[in-house]
Amino acid sequence: MTSQAELDKLIRSDYEAGFVSAVESDTLPPGLSEDVIRFISGKKGEPEWLLEWRLAAYHKWQQMPLPTWAHLKHPPVDFDEVSYYSAPKSMEDRPKSLDEVDPELLRTYEKLGIPLHEQEMLAGVAVDAVFDSVSVGTTFKAKLLEAGVIFCSISEAVHDYPDLIKQYLGSVVPQGDNFYAALNSAVFSDGSFVYIPKGVRCPMELSTYFRINEAKTGQFERTLIVADEGSYVSYLEGCTAPMRDENQLHAAVVELVALPGAQIKYSTVQNWYPGDENGKGGIYNFVTKRGVAHENSKISWTQVETGSAITWKYPSVILRGDNSVGEFYSVALTRHMQQADTGTKMIHLGKNTKSTIISKGISAGRSNNSYRGLVRISPRADNARNFTQCDSLLLGDTCGAHTFPYIESRNRSAMIEHEATTSKVSDDQLFLCRNRGIDPEKAVSMIVNGFCKEVFKELPMEFAVEAGKLLEVSLEGAVG
Amino acid sequence: MLEIKDLHASVAGEDILKGLSLTVKAGEVHAIMGPNGSGKSTLTNVLSGRDGYEITGGQALLEGRDVSELDPEERAHAGLFLAFQYPVEIPGVSNLEFLKASLEATRKAQGKEPWDAVTLLKKAREACKQVDLDPQFLKRGVNEGFSGGEKKRNEIMQMLLLEPKLALLDETDSGLDIDALQVVARGVNSLRSPERAIVLVTHYQRLLDYIVPDHVHVLAGGRIVKSGGKELALELEQKGYGWITGQPEGATA
Ligand SMILES: Nc1ncnc2c1ncn2[C@@H]1O[C@H](COP(=O)(O)OP(=O)(O)OP(=O)(O)O)[C@@H](O)[C@H]1O
Numbered sequence A: 001m002t003s004q005a006e007l008d009k010l011i012r013s014d015y016e017a018g019f020v021s022a023v024e025s026d027t028l029p030p031g032l033s034e035d036v037i038r039f040i041s042g043k044k045g046e047p048e049w050l051l052e053w054r055l056a057a058y059h060k061w062q063q064m065p066l067p068t069w070a071h072l073k074h075p076p077v078d079f080d081e082v083s084y085y086s087a088p089k090s091m092e093d094r095p096k097s098l099d100e101v102d103p104e105l106l107r108t109y110e111k112l113g114i115p116l117h118e119q120e121m122l123a124g125v126a127v128d129a130v131f132d133s134v135s136v137g138t139t140f141k142a143k144l145l146e147a148g149v150i151f152c153s154i155s156e157a158v159h160d161y162p163d164l165i166k167q168y169l170g171s172v173v174p175q176g177d178n179f180y181a182a183l184n185s186a187v188f189s190d191g192s193f194v195y196i197p198k199g200v201r202c203p204m205e206l207s208t209y210f211r212i213n214e215a216k217t218g219q220f221e222r223t224l225i226v227a228d229e230g231s232y233v234s235y236l237e238g239c240t241a242p243m244r245d246e247n248q249l250h251a252a253v254v255e256l257v258a259l260p261g262a263q264i265k266y267s268t269v270q271n272w273y274p275g276d277e278n279g280k281g282g283i284y285n286f287v288t289k290r291g292v293a294h295e296n297s298k299i300s301w302t303q304v305e306t307g308s309a310i311t312w313k314y315p316s317v318i319l320r321g322d323n324s325v326g327e328f329y330s331v332a333l334t335r336h337m338q339q340a341d342t343g344t345k346m347i348h349l350g351k352n353t354k355s356t357i358i359s360k361g362i363s364a365g366r367s368n369n370s371y372r373g374l375v376r377i378s379p380r381a382d383n384a385r386n387f388t389q390c391d392s393l394l395l396g397d398t399c400g401a402h403t404f405p406y407i408e409s410r411n412r413s414a415m416i417e418h419e420a421t422t423s424k425v426s427d428d429q430l431f432l433c434r435n436r437g438i439d440p441e442k443a444v445s446m447i448v449n450g451f452c453k454e455v456f457k458e459l460p461m462e463f464a465v466e467a468g469k470l471l472e473v474s475l476e477g478a479v480g
Numbered sequence B: 001m002l003e004i005k006d007l008h009a010s011v012a013g014e015d016i017l018k019g020l021s022l023t024v025k026a027g028e029v030h031a032i033m034g035p036n037g038s039g040k041s042t043l044t045n046v047l048s049g050r051d052g053y054e055i056t057g058g059q060a061l062l063e064g065r066d067v068s069e070l071d072p073e074e075r076a077h078a079g080l081f082l083a084f085q086y087p088v089e090i091p092g093v094s095n096l097e098f099l100k101a102s103l104e105a106t107r108k109a110q111g112k113e114p115w116d117a118v119t120l121l122k123k124a125r126e127a128c129k130q131v132d133l134d135p136q137f138l139k140r141g142v143n144e145g146f147s148g149g150e151k152k153r154n155e156i157m158q159m160l161l162l163e164p165k166l167a168l169l170d171e172t173d174s175g176l177d178i179d180a181l182q183v184v185a186r187g188v189n190s191l192r193s194p195e196r197a198i199v200l201v202t203h204y205q206r207l208l209d210y211i212v213p214d215h216v217h218v219l220a221g222g223r224i225v226k227s228g229g230k231e232l233a234l235e236l237e238q239k240g241y242g243w244i245t246g247q248p249e250g251a252t253a
């Protein structure tokens, strides 16, 4: 067998998380209007100001054109075909503990290898699990509260911590920031809220697992993390979705606020259904993630993106305060017909600000993988530094890798370095491995993992293992 | 150990090996010499099962098994090892990680007991020492940024750990300084045993001062055109290849 044929086989393996859970849902008919927004807001018992906020976002969204600049090709999304609210039926009365959670739901998590009970005890990780649009299980709350850490769903936070929400919601990603952020602001269903008080080091890694489960149901998560002065938090986001034929829209917003001296580490492993070999199905993922870093603070985004048919995602940092640091570490793997246009924006406003961008793109099959990154140094950002390294790895000849770096420097003292490479898993590398007794499947996964090493080492331990496994599964196939 | 009978092979549609025959018995060391482009690397690649190298006639038997029936990794498990003329880099994959994968797979296939992490590290350090390679190299990416000579020593280091039955060394001496040449030769010699065989491809008699071959062959135009004992190498050094390749009719195969 030629190595090309082997590679093809490797990347054709089936989606492991492809199953549909049978939880009944209470779903709104498709289409968006003021009434739909009122329904969502009413269902959540939201205060008037938030309804107004949503409506204002909706009106902005109506005026906005669809962004077309990304290196992505897909049929237009019919926003009237999308259903904007769905909640598992058994959730009408919020379960008080995991024991009250629909067993089908728990089984879904188990199939994904996320047994909540075990995680609570073994990993010491607090899990705010989002199933469709409503949070169903929040754990370790007591322990976190002891440290003064707030970790709950956004809906809860709206009721319990209205001042914090009022102050920070939309403070990083304004309602009208972009088309998808505006849509999210109008209809966001739920998501996580985190607040770490002054000087507190969050005693555990906070983790949310997502899962999109309703056909044709858009998923509009909203996450807000506020790290008060001198605090530290590491947040993990991981997701996977069942196999489906219809394209599912996903437009999330994540806002991070790192107050002076704070550190936020945000890690994502994303494994939503990428669609089949012929590009049928798969999630459309349009995400706005942004953080504001005040003086002496640090925000790190680390992402491992292997899923979704379409990925449109640029986790960014606004380096507002002097001496603030922004980091972006990314692995994006595309195969089949997947398209990813992902990267970051580092906006240097403060003096002595520093940003690092390490992006690793792996393309296989007939996929397209683009890095798009902006580094902007404002006139008053003296001594700003950026280092960007952008590497692409091609598996086979039918895929594409592209790099779109934008550098805007308005301050002469800026130091900006940019490195970019494109390489292939070469026949020579494969042959060396095989000559040493290593089968091609293992060889490819080893080579790809080696390529991603600089990013994986930024992930929290458990996540790094998971990410390695995920790549292996994504590249896996019977080789004979 | 290795029996090659009237082997014909092509690369990219071009016939390179044209009726090559060679028998290597266990315990023997054979040296293969010959002009640039004569097919020496092609032979080692064909034997190892590299993609694109096609056997178009004849056969090669490794301990009686036709190699064309085995995938490259299966040949490795059967005890075949190729030290590359140009070892390739695998960035980000540490030497140790690579060795672990290699030894795990190979020892498993050979029914040998697996080495735990401590044993592996200990053995790998010893092997490094044997070829005068700093153990720090175990942490570096496979051949990543290694000098030419370091790459060659790294190949031999891996060979020492894998303990192959049949080792094919393709110009392992090229790029080595004089001291390194002796170190590598010592490493190779340490592997010499009645149950192993070694095939050395080289351009220089010098290596053969340190690894003394039982047989020397001249490969030209895709065939073995002359064979002899170790003194043949000396003769070649003095006279070059012209006197053999100029009169291929009279050459013995
Ligand atoms: N992939 C390939 N495509 C086309 N021709 C090839 C290829 N590989 C080898 N050849 C040709 O096959 C012939 C033999 O090459 P080979 O590398 O076996 O020679 P060699 O004896 O090892 O030479 P050297 O002493 O220079 O290492 C050469 O003419 C070479 O150009």
Ligand SMILES: [Mg+2]
Binding pocket: B040, B041, B042, B085, B170
């Ligand atoms: Mg050669």
